[in-house]
Amino acid sequence: MSEKVTPQPNQAPTHDAQLAAENMLTGTEQMPAVDTEADYEAAKAFSVSEIDRTGEGAQAAAKATAPNFEVPKPEESAPKAEATGNPSDYLDMARDVNPAAKSVGNVDDELVEKALKKGEAAQ
Secondary structure, X not given: OEEEOOOOXXXXXXXXXXXXXXXXXXXXXXXXXXXXXXXXXXXXXXOOXXXXXXXXXXXXXXXXXXXXXXXXXXOOOOOOOOOOOOHHHHHHHHHHHOHHHHHOOOOOHHHXXXXXXXXXXXX
């Protein structure tokens, strides 16, 4: 389907385009016929290369995108967490996660021991 071009000289980006548009309006130059459907079909024909029309295209693409190095498969390991029920194990684990928690304030194990001894009822 051919579409008709209507040139507009006042919207031409260059002086040459303006002159060409004016000449088309006066009939000095022939107006171009634009067939978008035929252009689209021609573009589809050009979008596929000759090698892609054969099986060689897929082989060439596979060879070009093949990895250069062998990647080892990762080993899966299950986490081992043994339940001990010992509170000191959890305290050690917390210290491993946040080592700065040891030195918060002036409280240490010795100070806690002294506080416990002072808090015991007198006999």
